[in-house]
Amino acid sequence: MSYQVKFHQIRAFVEVARQGSIRGASRALNLSQPALTKSIKELEEGMAAQLFVRRSKGVTLTECGESFYQHANLILEELRAAQDDIRQRQGQLAGQINIGMGASISRTLMPAVITRFHVQHPRVKVRIMEGQLVSMINELRQGELDFTINTYCQGPYDHEFTFEKLFEKPFAIFCREGHPAIGARTINELLHYDWTMPTPRGSYYKQLEDVFMHRSQIPRIGIVCETFSSCISLVAQSDFLSILPQELGCDPLLAHRLVMLPVVETLPKATYYLIQRRDSRQTPLTESLITQFRMEARNIVYE
Numbered sequence: 001m002s003y004q005v006k007f008h009q010i011r012a013f014v015e016v017a018r019q020g021s022i023r024g025a026s027r028a029l030n031l032s033q034p035a036l037t038k039s040i041k042e043l044e045e046g047m048a049a050q051l052f053v054r055r056s057k058g059v060t061l062t063e064c065g066e067s068f069y070q071h072a073n074l075i076l077e078e079l080r081a082a083q084d085d086i087r088q089r090q091g092q093l094a095g096q097i098n099i100g101m102g103a104s105i106s107r108t109l110m111p112a113v114i115t116r117f118h119v120q121h122p123r124v125k126v127r128i129m130e131g132q133l134v135s136m137i138n139e140l141r142q143g144e145l146d147f148t149i150n151t152y153c154q155g156p157y158d159h160e161f162t163f164e165k166l167f168e169k170p171f172a173i174f175c176r177e178g179h180p181a182i183g184a185r186t187i188n189e190l191l192h193y194d195w196t197m198p199t200p201r202g203s204y205y206k207q208l209e210d211v212f213m214h215r216s217q218i219p220r221i222g223i224v225c226e227t228f229s230s231c232i233s234l235v236a237q238s239d240f241l242s243i244l245p246q247e248l249g250c251d252p253l254l255a256h257r258l259v260m261l262p263v264v265e266t267l268p269k270a271t272y273y274l275i276q277r278r279d280s281r282q283t284p285l286t287e288s289l290i291t292q293f294r295m296e297a298r299n300i301v302y303e
Contacts, residue, residue: 100150103132103229109149147274169247170267171208172261173242174260181261185262191220194241195221198225231244236258241261
């Protein structure tokens with residue numbers, strides 16, 4: 001007969017894994033350390049597997065623990081979403097929505113939608129994570145993110161998530177005001193300069209990397225930025241070149257610092273998708289927020 005895992009054991013295990021220590025989980029859950037230690041011990045004995053390695057400064061997950069954490073965390077997130085769903089269907093317009101945004105979406109599409117949604121539903125807590133899709137995969141898998149709006153290249157995640165195309169966005173090559181590259185009209189004229197790019201792992205920048213390789217136009221990318229903002233700052237304050245959303249050339253905060261180079265080559269547009277887990281069922285308010293993002297996306301017009 002298989003061991004029946006108890007809810008308080010799942011909650012204790014997940015919090016210890018998140019905090020990296022019994023002491024931290026004890027504070028987070030407002031439970032005594034002996035009670036948490038007992039729950040973890042009973043869970044490990046019942047499953048006949050060691051889930052944590054005890055160290056002098058906290059604990060780390062074993063391979064079995066890592067595997068169990070993926071499932072246990074998803075269970076807790078699904079329960080939270082289920083409770084929100086029931087309350088919302090009963091007329092209680094509250095709860096939490098967790099979303100992921102590509103950096104350029106956070107600058108353009110997101111503010112109007114979130115501001116309007118907050119006015120309509122002030123009791124709903126919205127958590128926004130910013131970054132490329134690759135940095136959000138685990139959170140999407142585990143239910144910690146309800147959806148994301150991001151770029152995507154076909155690949156290993158096709159079977160895990162749904163991808164609903166929202167719009168396309170043009171990108172361009174940028175440099176700082178006064179850069180010696182101003183006046184260049186081809187990418188080949190720019191190849192001897194230093195470039196910086198956001199990480200190319202699985203997004204528009206992976207697509208861009210493939211285009212450059214195909215054309216045998218390989219920029220010297222000496223600096224890879226994990227964040228979009230650091231890439232913009234580096235271009236605005238140094239001689240690095242980069243490829244960024246074309247709209248930055250009209251941004252009132254950046255237009256005087258960034259110059260778009262009108263090269264003759266056509267750069268690929270970035271396609272942005274609404275991305276969700278295939279097996280997810282969204283709460284009514286999450287669906288309402290998604291609908292508002294869809295409507296806002298239809299109003300986007302790029303030349």
